[in-house]
Amino acid sequence: MRSILKWALRLIVVLALAIGAVGIWKQEEIKRLWAVRTLFIEEKIVGNFSNMGAAFLSTGVPRGDGPTVDLPYGAETELPASVDAWVKARNVTALVVLKDGQIVFEEYYQGTGADDLRISWSMAKSFLSVLVGQLIEDGTIESLDVPVTQYAPMLKGGAYDGASLRDVLQMSSGVVFDEDYLDQSSDINRMGRVLALGGKMDAFAADLTESFAAPGTQWQYVSIDTHVVGMVVRGATGRPIADLLSERVIAPLGLEHTPYYLTDGVGTAFVLGGLNLSTRDYARFGQMIAQGGHWQGRQIVSEDWIEASTMPSAPTAEGKIGYGYQWWIPVGAAEGEFMARGIYGQYIYIDRRRGVVIATNAADRKFREAGVADANIAIFREIATGL
Template sequence: GASIRDVLQMQSGVTFDEDYLDYDSDINRMGRALALGRSMDRFAADLEARDRDPGEQWQYVSIDTHVIGMVIRGATGRSIPDLLSERVIAPLGLEREPYYITDGEGVAFVLGGLNLTTRDYARLGLMFLQGGVYGGTRIVPDGWVDASTTPSANTEPGRIGYGYQWWIPVGAEPGQFMARGIYGQYVYVDQVNGVVIAANAADRQFREPGVNEENIRIFRLIAESL
């Protein structure tokens, strides 16, 4: 019953516990299934319970992103690494060869597991900074960059916003958005000041109160000083 837009916005309504510190949470059960070589597609398809109707309310659910990958594969008949390599990786001209983590059936783990160097993640951010263009080549449609980085999900008023798989910090101007991963991973894009900041990290305290807000504050200070 969920639309593709619902899933892009993390509004599928599926019941999914994202607590990394709870051994029995859905995200940790998923991690064990991946480590044991099971199918991520099957894991996703088995999640049938709902907390709410699709599109009703935003709730970050990592498995939604893998479902988007399932949709893309079904629509094109091609694997995510093949498509990404052709449409994005090759035009970006990365410095180092990337690789994907796969499940036991060789299917790329789409909600995470894309391994790039920090500088190559910055290239991805630079492409979005430039409206989907890199090195004079259009890689992503301009309309998609604008639509995906506009806060459109039903997040709580006054809290961080969300678009199509992109985060929009509180108080951001149009064109200020970011990708954010666990343990302090960021690609911060500021079209207003013409700055991209990529950060890899291993911060186990990344979910502690105030950590994300402090990181964003520092990114803003850097961007505004350049």
């Protein structure tokens, strides 16, 4: 009997140690999964959006060893009175306004500051667009009309087989992907859990099998299209996106802070929404775009690419917001008016005709309510016309 008791006791100890070891091994994954589930709750969202690297896997995007290229300050401008109410209603955390390349307004809210690196969400897509433009120009990528499987062969046989690079840039792949952020079982939230648990984003994209339309025939915003753009870029160059973006976009801009990407479990950058910069550096990127791709004596990306990528070329519904190559074009846009946009109120709004760039970050949990997006654009236009 004593030997049985000793054996049982040893078994209990071994099991306890095993459970403890598994708990320690899985601790980081559990932490990241919990971060996903609590990311947008009211009392944490502002802090979370300025500290994404604390909860998720990430990789730096080196700013290079060049000097910071300071954005000059112009005469401080008083914005329309309506801006104050908008800041409060939309839970804005930062607002930087440039006129002719000079900062004319800069403010931070809700305990955040100029040094915060804020999550871009889908503004990151527009950074990737610039990288694609460079690779098209130098011939690394043959053309926009190559099939994505030419550079990302693991997509053969899945939903993306038959789609071109142009199709995924324009969000017209026709691939079924549920982007409902409020539905925990949606594709976008399943993808978030893949990211949190250290899975592989490439495998997630390759596993998609359903289509609702032939590629290029119908527009529907599905963020996974941008991941496929990233797969094409990596396949064409054989290099990680973070390294390419650092070398060809970030370092030449002379940013004030070193950005970072959230990544999946194998270090693949979350290119569809995982870039983190300061708001002033988002504005700096926008100013480069507003200047036709020219920055400090260097042509970072051609003006032809900027004009092509910011045209409403995607097959969106008539009378609705337009889309180009990972850039948004508002309804009724004047020539040279377009924007990068991310969920929860992230914007880089550009009006080239007026020389205005507006970068704003927010933690707006009501961003999907009817009229909110239109109200944001109206405020940007009101600011721009008043400068």
